[in-house]
Amino acid sequence: AQSVTQLDSHVSVSEGTPVLLxxxxxxxxxxxxxxxxxxxxxxxxxxxxxxSAATLVKGINGFEAEFKKSETSxxxxxxxxxxxxxxxxxxVATRATGNQFYxxxxxxxxxxx
Amino acid sequence: DAGVTQSxxxxxxxxxxxxxxxxxxxxxxxxxxxxxxxxxxxxxxIFQYYEKEERGRGNFPDRFSARQFPNYSSELNVNALLLGDxxxxxCASSSGVAGPTDTQYFGPxxxxxxx
Numbered sequence: 457a458q459s460v461t462q463l464d465s466h467v468s469v470s471e472g473t474p475v476l477l478x479x480x481x482x483x484x485x486x487x488x489x490x491x492x493x494x495x496x497x498x499x500x501x502x503x504x505x506x507x508s509a510a511t512l513v514k515g516i517n518g519f520e521a522e523f524k525k526s527e528t529s530x531x532x533x534x535x536x537x538x539x540x541x542x543x544x545x546x547x548v549a550t551r552a553t554g555n556q557f558y559x560x561x562x563x564x565x566x567x568x569x
Numbered sequence: 570d571a572g573v574t575q576s577x578x579x580x581x582x583x584x585x586x587x588x589x590x591x592x593x594x595x596x597x598x599x600x601x602x603x604x605x606x607x608x609x610x611x612x613x614x615i616f617q618y619y620e621k622e623e624r625g626r627g628n629f630p631d632r633f634s635a636r637q638f639p640n641y642s643s644e645l646n647v648n649a650l651l652l653g654d655x656x657x658x659x660c661a662s663s664s665g666v667a668g669p670t671d672t673q674y675f676g677p678x679x680x681x682x683x684x
Contacts, residue, residue, distance in 0.1 A: 488669055488670045490672070492675075498677065499572075499573075499659070499675045499676055499677040499678060500612075500659065500661075500675040501675075502672060502674070505670075505672055507670045546611055546612075550669040550670070551669060553669070555600065555602070555617055555619075555624065555625065555663065555665075555668060555669060555671055555673075556602075556614045556617065556625050556627070557602070557604070557612070557614060557661075557673060558614075559604075559611030559612050559613070560611055561610060561611050562609075562610070562611050
């Protein structure tokens with residue numbers, strides 16, 4: 457079974473409107489969940505991390521994600537999109553053993569002026 | 570503080586050649602992981618090293634090998650290059666002590682093109 461599924465390969469929003477990037481994970485892959493962002497020709501940057509301390513996680517640049525165990529989801533949201541948010545976003549999970557990161561296939565976010 | 574550094578930034582090789590990629594972790598980090606990111610896909614795990622010992626290996630052929638040095642820097646070696654090895658190779662460093670909850674910090678990557 458796919459460890460991490462990003463439900464949308466592309467998302468397009470208008471500047472100033474909310475952003476929702478969806479991620480579902482396999483129930484055997486959830487000691488930690490992360491969201492990373494990758495701007496063109498740049499490295500992966502950590503947005504936020506869930507490690508069971510709180511189900512609503514706040515990250516950098518106004519992003520947040522909510523862990524919902526019943527839905528095995530970890531969707532990324534932002535109230536108001538900015539042009540600089542245009543990038544590729546990756547949902548990542550780890551397992552109870554080992555440190556390997558399991559990446560989703562990515563969601564490309566386009567922000568329309 | 571310096572982040573994760575990788576060298577070279579770009580590399581062009583021909584089929585059958587060998588390549589060595591290098592990575593220096595964040596100061597104080599003892600674990601290094603390597604990932605392959607093919608265009609349009611998410612990164613795939615290749616190796617993880619901690620305190621010079623291999624801690625994990627992904628589903629890659631034996632042509633791929635790596636090692637970690639006493640200063641915690643790392644090399645990824647790929648022998649007998651194939652066209653399909655063309656990708657962005659990412660190095661990530663972490664403290665190595667938090668297990669599955671350890672955050673990994675990524676370098677900018679090395680873009681390998683195999684002709």
